[in-house]
Amino acid sequence: MAATLADGVPDKQMAVVLEHIVEKAEDLNACLRDDVDVPGKNKPLGAQEVLVRNKFAGVNFIDTYFRTGLYKAEAPFGLGREGAGEVVGVGSEVPESICKLGDNVAYLASSTYAQYSAASADRVYKAPADVGLDVLTTLLTQGLTAQYLARDSFPLGPGKACLVQAAAGGTGQLLVQVAKALGATVIGTCSKRKSDIAKAVGCDLVLNYDELSQDEVVDRVKEATEGKGVHVAYDGVGKATYQMSMQCVRKRGTLVLFGNASGAVPPIDPLDLTKQGSIFLTRPIMGHHIEDQADFASRMDELVAWYKDGSVKVTVQATLPLSEVSESHRLLESGSTQGKVLLKTD
Structure with a gap:
């Protein structure tokens, strides 16, 4: 059975794609392209994959490690390991207990510096109605x-x-x-x-x-x-x-x-x-610490519970448009951050 996609999902999108190592953060903006394939359009979604129209992507030090070559990746490759947004595609074997079309979710995946990302269903977390997607993105990595x-x-x-x-x-x-x-x-x-x-x-x-x-x-x-x-x-x-x-x-x-x-x-x-x-x-x-979707959800549930009862407060220092991806890495590498740096991708 084929995956189900929402109406209006485009064939192409804006996304950060690296053809080579980028040593300086200031050069990262040049890697933003507007002709990147949207997962699930030219290549079908996997049976256990979810397509998300991103609203936020989190920026983490691991992204700078891949950008600079400290961690190896085969080019071309995208950046970003976490995101949050609206589900606009579900594979044929994704149960509604995890998510369905129209749900807001937070997730772990690769190549999230993008307008759309595909994620494995076992790394998708349905957003509680009373917790913002910016908060959930901060609580991911x-x-x-x-x-x-x-x-x-x-x-x-x-x-x-x-x-x-x-x-x-x-x-x-x-x-x-x-x-x-x-x-x-x-x-x-x-x-x-x-x-x-x-x-x-x-x-x-x-x-x-x-x-x-x-x-x-x-x-x-x-x-x-x-x-x-x-x-x-x-x-x-x-x-x-x-x-x-x-x-x-x-x-x-x-x-x-x-x-x-x-x-x-x-x-x-x-x-x-x-x-x-x-x-x-x-x-x-x-x-090595997240075994399956139930484990992922349980860990996120605990973090969300701490957030709701005030034990854990979230600080978002900067929310930048995807077009300022260079600045997001500069901030992180400067040592001056006092909270989470997010990219707004919608």
């Missing part, structure tokens, strides 16, 4: 990352202390709030100008890495934890901070490396983990 870090990479709860590097960034803010919702003590790092943000989202102690040396940060973390260190350090900054994070972890604690904002972390000698107190090291990715 960044929110789900915070959720699995605090639930799975190291289960937080009362009596547990964690360090969150870049606590005032997009993912950092959500991770701090999730950690507090679970009852943990949170030590956050950020620049001095972002201290108020880190405090506002719930950090019990804020350390400014532009005023303190890395050794001083470690000393302050130890002082705040009775000389032991934190149970877990969450580090999405990468190359610039991973050694500091490692030194903040207590004996048999856990170091979670989940990003490369300052560059990729070099290979780590296992003996360094031994010297630090037989600590554990993990480098998780989201794809």
Whole structure:
């Protein structure tokens, strides 16, 4: 049976397509084209695929990794890993319990810097009527990352202390709030100008890495934890901070490396983990934490519940048109972001 498409879906669309690596954010605008095939028109939707007319696409550091070649992709390739909008096409095997034509959804997929995107039904989440699509887009990659870090990479709860590097960034803010919702003590790092943000989202102690040396940060973390260190350090900054994070972890604690904002972390000698107190090291990715659609929906339900009860607040710093995709990456790479950056794609 063929997929069902809504009336008015065009053959072509505007989308960002890279024919080669783009090192500088300022050159990304040149990759916006208006002749890109709409999924489901020239090539049929898969039986378990959904076509979405996008309203928002989220901008994340992983997009810059693909753009610059840190993560490999075969050209030509699109950018974007998340989006939200209206369902305008459903494959023949997509149950209505997941979505139907006309539903608003948030989803994880590739090539979302586009007016239309196809997503696998097991990564589609039907939008609650009382939650905006901009909020849901923010709760996708960044929110789900915070959720699995605090639930799975190291289960937080009362009596547990964690360090969150870049606590005032997009993912950092959500991770701090999730950690507090679970009852943990949170030590956050950020620049001095972002201290108020880190405090506002719930950090019990804020350390400014532009005023303190890395050794001083470690000393302050130890002082705040009775000389032991934190149970877990969450580090999405990468190359610039991973050694500091490692030194903040207590004996048999856990170091979670989940990003490369300052560059990729070099290979780590296992003996360094031994010297630090037989600590554990993990480098998780989201794809290994979402098993199926039910799991995806359950994780999103928890994030939405926290949002509704006020435990987790969402900050959207900038919403830019697709024509300003260069600016979206410049903002992210500048280190000046204080919340989510979205592209408005409709």
